[in-house]
Amino acid sequence: MRTISVVPGDGIGPEVIEPALEMLAFLGLDVKLDVLDHVNAETWLRTGRALAAADLDRIRGSAATLLGAVGDPRLSDTPYVREVLTTLRVELDLYANYRPVRLWHDKLSPLRDKAKRGIDCVIVRENTEGLYSGVGGNLSAGSLQEIAFDLDVSSYRGVSRILDFAFSVARTSVCIVDKANAVRHGGTLWQRCWREAVERHPDIDTTHLYVDTAAMKLVTDPTAFDVIVTNNSNGDILSDLTAGLAGGLGVAASANLNAATGQGLFEPVHGSAPDIAGTGVANPLAAILSVALLVEHLGHTREADAVRAAVAAAVEHDRVTPDLGGSLSTRQAAAAVLAELR
Amino acid sequence: MRTISVVPGDGIGPEVIEPALEMLAFLGLDVKLDVLDHVNAETWLRTGRALAAADLDRIRGSAATLLGAVGDPRLSDTPYVREVLTTLRVELDLYANYRPVRLWHDKLSPLRDKAKRGIDCVIVRENTEGLYSGVGGNLSAGSLQEIAFDLDVSSYRGVSRILDFAFSVARTSVCIVDKANAVRHGGTLWQRCWREAVERHPDIDTTHLYVDTAAMKLVTDPTAFDVIVTNNSNGDILSDLTAGLAGGLGVAASANLNAATGQGLFEPVHGSAPDIAGTGVANPLAAILSVALLVEHLGHTREADAVRAAVAAAVEHDRVTPDLGGSLSTRQAAAAVLAELR
Ligand SMILES: CC(C)[C@H](C(=O)O)[C@@H](O)C(=O)O
Ligand SMILES: CC(C)[C@H](C(=O)O)[C@@H](O)C(=O)O
Numbered sequence: 001m002r003t004i005s006v007v008p009g010d011g012i013g014p015e016v017i018e019p020a021l022e023m024l025a026f027l028g029l030d031v032k033l034d035v036l037d038h039v040n041a042e043t044w045l046r047t048g049r050a051l052a053a054a055d056l057d058r059i060r061g062s063a064a065t066l067l068g069a070v071g072d073p074r075l076s077d078t079p080y081v082r083e084v085l086t087t088l089r090v091e092l093d094l095y096a097n098y099r100p101v102r103l104w105h106d107k108l109s110p111l112r113d114k115a116k117r118g119i120d121c122v123i124v125r126e127n128t129e130g131l132y133s134g135v136g137g138n139l140s141a142g143s144l145q146e147i148a149f150d151l152d153v154s155s156y157r158g159v160s161r162i163l164d165f166a167f168s169v170a171r172t173s174v175c176i177v178d179k180a181n182a183v184r185h186g187g188t189l190w191q192r193c194w195r196e197a198v199e200r201h202p203d204i205d206t207t208h209l210y211v212d213t214a215a216m217k218l219v220t221d222p223t224a225f226d227v228i229v230t231n232n233s234n235g236d237i238l239s240d241l242t243a244g245l246a247g248g249l250g251v252a253a254s255a256n257l258n259a260a261t262g263q264g265l266f267e268p269v270h271g272s273a274p275d276i277a278g279t280g281v282a283n284p285l286a287a288i289l290s291v292a293l294l295v296e297h298l299g300h301t302r303e304a305d306a307v308r309a310a311v312a313a314a315v316e317h318d319r320v321t322p323d324l325g326g327s328l329s330t331r332q333a334a335a336a337v338l339a340e341l342r
Numbered sequence: 343m344r345t346i347s348v349v350p351g352d353g354i355g356p357e358v359i360e361p362a363l364e365m366l367a368f369l370g371l372d373v374k375l376d377v378l379d380h381v382n383a384e385t386w387l388r389t390g391r392a393l394a395a396a397d398l399d400r401i402r403g404s405a406a407t408l409l410g411a412v413g414d415p416r417l418s419d420t421p422y423v424r425e426v427l428t429t430l431r432v433e434l435d436l437y438a439n440y441r442p443v444r445l446w447h448d449k450l451s452p453l454r455d456k457a458k459r460g461i462d463c464v465i466v467r468e469n470t471e472g473l474y475s476g477v478g479g480n481l482s483a484g485s486l487q488e489i490a491f492d493l494d495v496s497s498y499r500g501v502s503r504i505l506d507f508a509f510s511v512a513r514t515s516v517c518i519v520d521k522a523n524a525v526r527h528g529g530t531l532w533q534r535c536w537r538e539a540v541e542r543h544p545d546i547d548t549t550h551l552y553v554d555t556a557a558m559k560l561v562t563d564p565t566a567f568d569v570i571v572t573n574n575s576n577g578d579i580l581s582d583l584t585a586g587l588a589g590g591l592g593v594a595a596s597a598n599l600n601a602a603t604g605q606g607l608f609e610p611v612h613g614s615a616p617d618i619a620g621t622g623v624a625n626p627l628a629a630i631l632s633v634a635l636l637v638e639h640l641g642h643t644r645e646a647d648a649v650r651a652a653v654a655a656a657v658e659h660d661r662v663t664p665d666l667g668g669s670l671s672t673r674q675a676a677a678a679v680l681a682e683l684r
Contacts, residue, residue, distance in 0.1 A: 136527040146498040148531040156488040185478040212582035219586035240554035244561035
């Protein structure tokens with residue numbers, strides 16, 4: 001029996017993890033849960049850290065991890081969020097952040113041109129390097145002379161493997177996004193790795209866009225994209241942008257993967273949303289769709305597809321929370337998906 | 343008599359600068375032109391550089407500069423573009439990249455919800471620091487061990503002055519955009535400077551968004567924004583994104599400014615567009631709107647407003663190039679604006 005570790009986290013994290021776990025239970029897979037409900041802001045406030053070595057060991061020992069959200073307004077001036085998320089991504093070497101974006105129903109698109117609405121792409125975001133390296137410092141901190149440095153790091157190994165990952169999940173094409181015309185050191189490395197990756201994957205079309213152009217093309221014609229692969233910070237921005245083209249963060253799920261070890265951490269793209277935490281209206285769909293990614297990762301493609309079809313049906317029938325134009329609570333919206341599944 | 347230096351550049355640069363200069367001539371201001379038509383890819387190919395110290399002196403000595411576009415496919419593996427643009431921005435200390443985005447006509451919006459279409463905001467982009475510092479290198483370049491480093495630099499002075507600039511151009515509110523939850527060293531400096539700027543400008547509302555959230559909000563409700571201020575690379579992405587919400591790069595103008603010295607460089611946001619160069623269909627509106635920003639900068643607000651009104655009228659009457667759904671050539675579209683102005 002495989003173990004799934006679960007980190008509910010903060011704010012709406014636990015609120016959306018509860019229905020997500022109900023969904024997992026409903027699917028009746030042969031798994032058991034290991035819930036780490038102390039990995040949160042309270043623990044950080046009490047002890048100054050939130051993720052102990054023992055927690056990491058439990059997570060590492062599990063078949064997959066489901067995370068709700070981390071973040072707390074009392075800790076916004078601290079490295080809390082970064083420490084939890086980046087530590088998980090880096091310590092487990094989950095180098096591929098896989099963020100599929102699909103329009104579950106035409107009505108969720110903010111776009112005017114019907115022909116351009118049907119976004120169905122994946123943002124593949126490098127997840128362990130880039131501007132998230134944490135390397136840097138603050139010269140003369142606190143003074144009028146302060147200068148802050150953050151190092152954007154790309155390695156040949158890191159870029160090559162994320163490109164290979166992108167090609168491996170592409171159906172028709174890979175669009176490589178960088179800023180090689182302005183950020184030259186990383187840019188030339190990405191360009192080199194791109195040229196080499198193209199030779200390894202002659203069957204898949206590739207295009208290249210600078211990140212500014214990619215952002216513009218995404219709002220004018222998102223249907224032009226299959227897989228977009230880019231670095232950590234560009235991927236962060238483009239994945240929220242594309243989520244906005246498909247109904248927002250309420251339906252954006254993600255997987256953090258290592259294709260070699262098979263490790264995976266699954267989480268909604270949304271944060272802890274302190275503004276709505278406790279009000280019972282958080283959208284459970286992103287967490288439920290993260291469960292779909294998780295069970296698919298464990299080999300249960302049929303179940304994953306069924307969950308997605310049920311989500312699409314619930315959206316179609318307007319059985320959704322206020323962020324998608326409905327009037328249901330978190331529990332009701334989750335129940336609606338379960339009802340569609342039955 | 344004041345001098346305007348003109349750098350037509352490459353590709354469609356000269357094609358859009360020609361009508362832009364006709365517009366300038368039509369306005370009948372007391373200026374003379376200093377055209378630097380050797381600052382381009384040909385010069386780089388011949389001599390290995392494109393912008394000599396003497397060129398910089400001429401530009402520095404002028405009242406303002408109008409630039410078309412730089413870029414050439416034969417030089418995409420070189421620092422050519424970066425060198426010309428970043429040198430101009432940095433050497434003249436044009437720290438504020440001012441990118442107004444206005445919907446010239448409802449029909450140009452890609453958004454479905456009529457109430458959300460009317461984008462009318464300014465992206466204020468820090469223009470001399472950030473990831474564009476050029477500081478970095480490539481360890482073990484060309485090998486399987488290559489690691490590329492690019493330094494993201496923010497100074498107290500640089501962040502404070504761009505925030506002050508943003509407040510100075512705001513009508514109602516300033517939204518400060520950073521990634522302080524993940525890119526901590528620069529992030530904490532931006533947060534500190536934000537807190538201080540708020541105290542200096544108590545009359546203007548401020549909000550804060552992480553850059554990913556900002557990208558999402560922009561596609562779902564761009565009307566929520568007045569001025570957005572952010573660092574160099576975020577500003578690059580968000581300004582193309584917003585351009586996409588207002589008809590694309592064909593109508594996106596920008597000013598690179600130093601509020602202390604009064605120096606300014608004005609340019610369309612678009613590049614040299616090698617794919618359409620020479621075909622006569624480049625949209626001249628972004629260059630013409632850059633002329634509007636230029637003459638406004640020189641104190642001719644009435645003329646600037648007249649140009650903008652003429653552009654809006656030409657768009658309304660569909661007297662535009664193919665990128666905006668029309669069928670006019672560059673010259674015809676420019677003539678249409680002149681006709682509206684008369
Ligand atoms: C061409 C490129 C280097 C430039 C930039 O990134 O600054 C352009 O995209 C812009 O926005 O002016
Ligand atoms: C919360 C934040 C640090 C995180 C990130 O930037 O990676 C989030 O925005 C995401 O996209 O998962």
